[in-house]
Structures are given as C-alpha cells and as structure tokens.
C-alpha cells in the first residue's frame with residue numbers, strides 16, 4: 001500500500017519509516033525508528049530525489065507507482081550515495097529503464113563501486129553552481145563534501161525555494177504519518193534525537209558543516225523549505241534548526257548552564273559520590289544537571305549530551321592502573337568527533353594505586369582541543385569519606401561559579 005505526503009503542489013514525500021532496524025549504521029540504537037526520505041517532483045519531467053534503504057525499497061516502489069500512474073520516471077537525482085539512501089538506485093533504474101541519473105562525479109564512482117549497473121543510462125554529472133531545468137522547476141547544485149560523505153551535494157530548487165539538504169538537518173525517529181516540523185513537538189520530542197543523529201553521524205565534520213551553512217547564508221532568503229533525508233521537513237522556523245546546527249558545528253554548548261555527571265562505578269562508591277555531587281550542584285542553583293552511568297548508557301547518548309552541555313564531570317574508578325574502559329571509550333569517541341570547548345571536573349577512585357584522575361586529565365589536556373579542567377579534583381580512596389565531603393563541596397562551588405560565568409558570557 002502506498003503512503004505518501006504532499007510537500008508542495010507538485011512535490012511529494014515518497015519515503016518510508018523503519019521500526020525494525022535496531023542499530024543505525026549498526027552502531028547507534030534507534031528505539032524510536034528512523035525515516036528514509038525520498039521526494040518525487042511531478043514537473044514536465046518526473047524527478048526522484050534520492051532513494052531509500054534497501055529494506056524500504058518496496059515501499060518506495062509502491063509510492064512511485066501510485067504517484068506516477070502511466071508516467072515514467074524521467075530523472076533520478078542523487079544527492080548522497082550512502083546506502084541508507086542510495087541502496088535502491090539499481091532497482092529504480094531496472095524499473096524505469098529510460099531514467100537519467102543526475103549526480104556528482106564521486107557519487108557515480110561510488111555507484112559503480114557498490115556494484116550498480118548504471119552505465120546503460122544517461123548520466124549527467126553536475127558540480128557546484130550548475131543548474132538543470134525540469135520544466136517549471138530549475139534547480140542548482142551546491143557541493144557539501146563530508147556532510148557527511150565526500151560525494152554529498154545539496155540541491156536548491158530556485159523556483160520555489162525547496163532545499164534538498166541530504167543528511168544535513170536530518171534526525172532519528174520514524175515520521176509515522178507526520179511530515180512537517182510543525183506537525184510534531186520538535187523541541188520536546190525530537191530535539192534530543194536530532195542532536196544525537198547530528199553529533200554522532202556528522203559531529204566530526206563541524207568545519208565542513210560551517211562551510212555549507214556559509215553557502216546557505218548567502219541564499220537564506222531564497223530557502224523556504226528544507227527537505228532532509230531523515231526526519232521532518234522544515235517549512236516553518238527554519239532559523240530554529242539552523243541555529244542548532246550553528247551551535248553543534250562550532251562545538252558551542254547549547255546549554256551554557258548544562259552539567260552532565262558521567263560516572264564509572266563497579267561497586268557503587270563512585271556512583272554515590274556522583275549523586276552527592278549532583279545534589280550539591282542543585283543546592284547551589286545549578287538545576288540543569290543530569291547523571292549518567294557510563295556502563296548503562298550507550299555512548300551515542302553521552303556524546304549527544306556532551307554536545308549539549310557546557311560542563312562535564314568525569315567520575316571514574318581506576319581499573320588495572322588505567323581509566324575504566326567504558327569511560328576511556330567515551331573519551332575516545334569525543335576525540336574522534338572533534339568535540340572541544342568544554343569544562344571538565346574530575347573525580348577519581350582507587351583502592352591501592354589511584355591513577356584514573358591523572359590519566360583522564362592527560363587525555364583531555366593532550367589529546368583534545370580547548371578543554372578546561374577545573375583544579376578542584378576529588379580523589380577517593382574506595383569510598384567517599386566524611387573528610388572528603390569538603391572536597392566535593394569545593395568542586396561543586398567551582399562548577400557552580402564556572403557555570404555562572406559561562407551563562408553570563
């Protein structure tokens with residue numbers, strides 16, 4: 001059965017929702033699913049903008065069948081070749097043998113690498129600034145390398161201001177009938193998952209996203225609708241999502257008063273200190289505090305929260321003279337995603353040779369960029385003793401002061 005939505009008078013969402021996939025990219029949990037968005041323009045020529053994951057190909061075909069009726073698909077325009085969008089290319093070309101393909105040189109290379117038989121078709125290679133007319137609609141192409149693969153481009157329909165933004169402005173969560181940003185409560189229900197999508201998938205490529213945002217800024221008044229490849233279509237409050245992208249891509253905390261306390265604890269003593277610290281922070285008026293057990297929280301959620309918050313408390317046991325491995329993995333992920341400009345506080349614990357504090361400090365100082373570590377470290381010997389509580393108070397004071405000054409700037 002077809003399931004389509006109208007975006008404009010002659011543009012349709014023809015994508016699909018996926019509630020079966022457990023792990024996006026086989027790594028990030030997606031408990032609320034994901035959508036693969038593709039769009040069909042019915043102009044003098046019919047144009048399909050991107051395809052969907054192979055698992056959703058049948059839905060795409062039914063949607064196209066329904067909307068095209070007796071018409072053929074004339075053009076397949078590929079902005080992004082990652083298989084969650086490109087996997088159905090060959091099937092589309094088999095069904096519509098006269099279909100031309102418009103894409104970038106690199107994307108055509110990827111199509112061949114992935115084994116798609118495209119060379120029987122007319123292939124139109126485009127690059128930055130080229131335009132193409134489908135009848136009433138003319139589009140122009142803007143390259144978007146590493147947002148988030150090297151071949152990526154975005155396409156602007158200069159006739160009606162629709163931007164096909166590829167993975168930019170995308171989000172986890174299946175659409176389930178909704179399509180537009182104002183059909184959902186984005187701030188309440190989607191923002192966390194949009195951030196988790198961006199930060200884990202594209203987070204590393206902040207400078208490249210900045211480049212794209214710079215190009216978009218030059219034509220911002222012309223952009224009326226943003227059609228990403230996952231999640232809602234933006235047709236109101238474009239500034240809201242662009243502002244989020246500004247923060248994320250410049251590694252600027254969204255919440256200058258946000259504190260996350262991430263603890264690693266085997267027997268509960270470090271956990272107890274983490275909770276005591278959280279209570280002390282709230283007592284000092286720092287209410288935007290969340291506590292995470294690193295062992296129970298998938299690292300993609302921690303990364304997302306680390307992009308949101310200005311302050312991070314790392315509380316780790318010592319493990320075989322090292323940092324607890326799961327905290328180490330979290331730090332490595334932060335580094336891989338290029339995260340910077342955060343303030344840290346360190347709580348360490350050990351029963352005979354406490355090392356985790358120095359090691360975490362060294363990692364932040366030497367492996368990462370623009371990270372500040374507060375001097376007030378708390379060093380536990382097995383459990384939080386009453387003598388050490390004063391140190392936890394000093395740490396809470398220091399974090400509260402730092403949050404206050406971050407919020408004032």
Ligand SMILES: Cc1cc2nc3c(=O)[nH]c(=O)nc-3n(C[C@H](O)[C@H](O)[C@H](O)COP(=O)(O)O)c2cc1C
Pocket residue numbers: 264265266267268269270271317318319320321322349350351352353354355381382383
């Ligand atoms: C496998 C393992 C390795 C450990 N290695 C060290 C170590 O190298 N140095 C140390 O001081 N404590 C070490 N510990 C002890 C814990 O870090 C220590 O008991 C800590 O207080 C436990 O805190 P928790 O109650 O939050 O789990 C180790 C414990 C385990 C289980």
